[in-house]
Every structure is written in C-alpha cells, then in structure tokens.
Amino acid sequence: MKRRQFLVLSAASIGGVLVYSLDRKVSRLEVEDHAIHIPLRFFTQDEAMIVAAATARIFPTDDSGPGAREAGVVIYIDRQLAGPYGRDRHRYTHGPFEEGVPEQGYQREANPQRVYRAALKTLAGFDRLSSDEQDQALTKIEDTDFFKLLRAHTIEGMFCDPIHGGNADMIGWQLIGYPGPRMNNAKDVDKHFGEAFRPKPASLQDIFKETTFHPSEDEP
Numbered sequence: 001m002k003r004r005q006f007l008v009l010s011a012a013s014i015g016g017v018l019v020y021s022l023d024r025k026v027s028r029l030e031v032e033d034h035a036i037h038i039p040l041r042f043f044t045q046d047e048a049m050i051v052a053a054a055t056a057r058i059f060p061t062d063d064s065g066p067g068a069r070e071a072g073v074v075i076y077i078d079r080q081l082a083g084p085y086g087r088d089r090h091r092y093t094h095g096p097f098e099e100g101v102p103e104q105g106y107q108r109e110a111n112p113q114r115v116y117r118a119a120l121k122t123l124a125g126f127d128r129l130s131s132d133e134q135d136q137a138l139t140k141i142e143d144t145d146f147f148k149l150l151r152a153h154t155i156e157g158m159f160c161d162p163i164h165g166g167n168a169d170m171i172g173w174q175l176i177g178y179p180g181p182r183m184n185n186a187k188d189v190d191k192h193f194g195e196a197f198r199p200k201p202a203s204l205q206d207i208f209k210e211t212t213f214h215p216s217e218d219e220p
Helices: 044-059 073-082 112-122 129-140 145-157 170-177 202-211
Strands: 005-011 018-019 025-028 035-039
Touching: 044 073, 044 112, 044 129, 044 145, 073 112, 073 145, 112 145, 145 170
Parallel strands: none
Antiparallel strands: 005 035, 018 025
C-alpha cells in the first residue's frame, strides 16, 4: 500500500478558514502558526503545493476578498482528479484525435490525471518562486492544455458547492452575493417586502438538513 500523502500547510497561511478532510468532515482552524494535515487522494504533497501556489496566482487574495488558497481550491481539484472525471470515465477517448472547434472542448488523448501529472513535473519548485516569477512561469504555459484545465478548475473550485471540496465556508459565494441553491423564497416574501434581501449563503448540505423530515416526539 502506498504511503498516504498529505498537504501540509500553516494554519496562518490560509486565514483560519474551514478545511475539508477526506471524509468531507470540516473543521475550523484558528489563525495560529501550526501545521495542519489534509489527506490527499490524487496529488502528492509536492504536487499539491505547486497547484495551491498556481491557483493562488490565478485567483489571488486581494483587497476585494479571499482567493483560491482560502477557498481550498487545491482540495477541490485533488478530489476531482481522483474520481471518474480525472480518469475520463465519461468521455470518449478513442482516436482519431483531431483539433476541433473551441465549442467541442478538449479533444486530445490524455485524461486530466495525465495532463496534470506531466505538467507538474515541469513546474517543480514553482511554489518556492516569488509572485512575479510565478506569474512569468504561468504566462509561458497559458496556451497549454494544462493551464486551460487549471484555470477552469480554479474557477470551479472557487464557486462550486462546498460538498465538492472547494469554496470553503462558501467564500466564493460570499464574494459575489450568491445565496446558494435555495429551493424557494416563500418564507421571506412578506418578511422582507419592499427591502433589499440578501440571504446568508446555504449549501446543498444545509438545504438538505432544512428539508429533511424530522418527526416530532408526539408522533408514533
């Protein structure tokens, strides 16, 4: 059996946000300088550090709010690559492989797992570069299949439902004011009539908890 790989980060570096573990349990970390261990399903620790650094340059933390690092985007990507998507379970992967129009999407042979693994070998040490050097390195590969995937996955990880491993603490949704997949607003129509209404974001898991039937103690 392979030794399990972990993403080791300083709690201070991610701002004390929620961290998602392998079993999707969450825990809130205080902003202290101690190490945390996040189980990885696909990436090695070194690969995860490279991806975390790269996504942080694509969607950086700035004056407008937190970015990919705080949202746990690297965990989202790790979970997706470890599953059916990463293995191209649902994509036709037999030749011939020809360049299609952009609307057809990715048309090459390598699955996402192979695209990432090959590209990350060429980016060894990326996480130890300065911000300017990282930007220069990413600019050089911005036309590659890897970068196109990485950029798309960064956006997905920022704004997906937290159940998929990214958007920790619904950071992405808070940035854009998205309330989550609300089933209806019937309870709030009269309560907030005539005024601006921005509900607190709720994830699929939150919605499920609210709509699950809980019989009262009086019922048989």
